[in-house]
Amino acid sequence: MKYIDEYRDPAKVHALLDEIRAAVTRPWVLMEICGGQTHAFLHHGLDEMLPPQLELVHGPGCPVCVTPLEQIDRALAIAARPEVIFTSYGDMLRVPGSTRDLFAVRAAGGDVRVVYSPLEAVALAEAHPDRQVVFFAIGFETTAPANAMAVLQARQKGLKNFSVLVSHVRVPPAMEAILGSPSNRVQAFLAAGHVCAVMGYHEYPPIAEKYRVPVVVTGFEPVDLLRGALAAVRQLEVGRFEVENAYERAVTFEGNRPAQAVIERVFQPVDRKWRGIGVIPQSGWGLRPEFAEFDAETRFAVGEISTQESPLCIAGEILQGLKKPLQCSAYGKQCTPQTPLGAPMVSAEGACAAYFRYHKGAQA
Amino acid sequence: MCLGIPAKITEIYQQGSLKMAKVDFGGVSKEICLEYVPEAQVGDYCLIHVGFAISLMDEEEAQETLKLIGEVAAIEDELAGQADSDEVH
Numbered sequence: 001m002k003y004i005d006e007y008r009d010p011a012k013v014h015a016l017l018d019e020i021r022a023a024v025t026r027p028w029v030l031m032e033i034c035g036g037q038t039h040a041f042l043h044h045g046l047d048e049m050l051p052p053q054l055e056l057v058h059g060p061g062c063p064v065c066v067t068p069l070e071q072i073d074r075a076l077a078i079a080a081r082p083e084v085i086f087t088s089y090g091d092m093l094r095v096p097g098s099t100r101d102l103f104a105v106r107a108a109g110g111d112v113r114v115v116y117s118p119l120e121a122v123a124l125a126e127a128h129p130d131r132q133v134v135f136f137a138i139g140f141e142t143t144a145p146a147n148a149m150a151v152l153q154a155r156q157k158g159l160k161n162f163s164v165l166v167s168h169v170r171v172p173p174a175m176e177a178i179l180g181s182p183s184n185r186v187q188a189f190l191a192a193g194h195v196c197a198v199m200g201y202h203e204y205p206p207i208a209e210k211y212r213v214p215v216v217v218t219g220f221e222p223v224d225l226l227r228g229a230l231a232a233v234r235q236l237e238v239g240r241f242e243v244e245n246a247y248e249r250a251v252t253f254e255g256n257r258p259a260q261a262v263i264e265r266v267f268q269p270v271d272r273k274w275r276g277i278g279v280i281p282q283s284g285w286g287l288r289p290e291f292a293e294f295d296a297e298t299r300f301a302v303g304e305i306s307t308q309e310s311p312l313c314i315a316g317e318i319l320q321g322l323k324k325p326l327q328c329s330a331y332g333k334q335c336t337p338q339t340p341l342g343a344p345m346v347s348a349e350g351a352c353a354a355y356f357r358y359h360k361g362a363q364a
Numbered sequence: 365m366c367l368g369i370p371a372k373i374t375e376i377y378q379q380g381s382l383k384m385a386k387v388d389f390g391g392v393s394k395e396i397c398l399e400y401v402p403e404a405q406v407g408d409y410c411l412i413h414v415g416f417a418i419s420l421m422d423e424e425e426a427q428e429t430l431k432l433i434g435e436v437a438a439i440e441d442e443l444a445g446q447a448d449s450d451e452v453h
């Protein structure tokens with residue numbers, strides 16, 4: 001496939017690995033922010049080909065993983081209502097809430113449907129005026145333009161039976177939360193390429209400057225990932241801390257302006273709880289007051305819910321790059337993709353699930 | 365969810381107030397919304413997320429990236445070749 005195969009070319013991968021080996025003289029800790037990149041590093045076995053001085057730690061960039069348990073419980077409560085058609089991206093269906101998941105709600109007679117695009121949820125609301133259609137609007141800056149457009153469409157069509165359960169998160173505040181922690185280990189970031197396709201990378205220079213860390217916008221194919229790592233290492237070795245773009249074919253400094261404009265019209269920054277990490281100030285998007293009528297939380301009065309995470313789970317430390325999945329005593333034992341105890345095991349893009357899938361460590 | 369894959373635009377049309385397109389993901393056809401890359405033309409490649417094109421792939425930049433790595437690799441091959449011949453002779 002164009003734009004895929006040529007970025008998996010073994011000759012180029014090896015040339016880049018040689019360059020990285022030549023550039024590294026000391027140990028460094030890099031964090032890839034995006035779960036898709038964690039997955040890609042492990043899938044292509046690149047983590048094992050990198051020189052041993054380079055440690056990759058895995059960031060919080062899996063939206064399914066960081067959606068808080070309370071929000072899943074709210075989704076389950078809404079989805080169980082007889083008048084509701086509950087729509088969601090497929091990855092959310094098997095994420096366990098406190099007692100069950102959306103699949104279980106469906107098995108018990110709830111009308112839960114998977115959509116590929118949030119516009120499909122809007123179309124369902126148009127087609128079923130007698131039902132309440134709710135869309136589970138989760139994700140980072142990559143899904144926000146789509147989810148915001150769905151709300152605008154619902155407004156334009158005058159739909160009274162469409163609402164969204166919003167759990168949007170933003171990357172830059174999470175980077176700051178990680179860097180600001182006294183136990184931070186991250187020395188350079190590989191920034192999430194597709195988040196940057198939407199947002200550009202103009203938000204990063206102040207972060208790079210303040211915390212003196214290189215930030216390299218990085219794509220998802222082996223050549224992209226290694227170019228990102230190489231650029232980060234070269235900066236670290238000479239003590240630079242700049243923002244670089246190693247995903248030039250898809251990302252510009254400004255990002256996608258029309259998408260940013262629609263996000264800004266529909267959403268505003270709000271404090272948001274991240275599963276496994278806790279509340280990070282201004283780290284999410286919520287509906288602007290002008291769009292409050294589309295808020296499923298108020299429409300179905302599911303605001304107050306409190307939950308308890310498994311005491312075994314060290315997801316918070318994993319999502320901040322302080323620990324790796326193999327350091328968790330429950331990994332592969334009590335906690336597997338079939339019986340996940342915590343955030344990073346619930347989705348294919350979570351670090352624990354990626355380790356499990358690619359057979360890292362002893363498994364029970 | 366976040367593994368955006370570049371897809372080729374095969375058809376562009378209007379649906380209600382939205383600019384839409386048919387795209388091809390290596391043989392699989394899908395309908396996507398083109399509101400965020402309105403400048404895209406049939407034949408262009410876009411990055412797609414949850415049914416929306418979020419970025420138009422820049423062919424020139426893509427070529428440039430690949431060329432850069434190619435060049436470094438070529439120089440290294442040459443150096444390696446020299447090293448080999450040094451050993452032989």
Ligand code: SF4
Nearest residue numbers: 313314328335342352
């Ligand atoms: S292996 Fe399971 S219990 Fe351990 S940190 Fe990962 S998600 Fe939590």
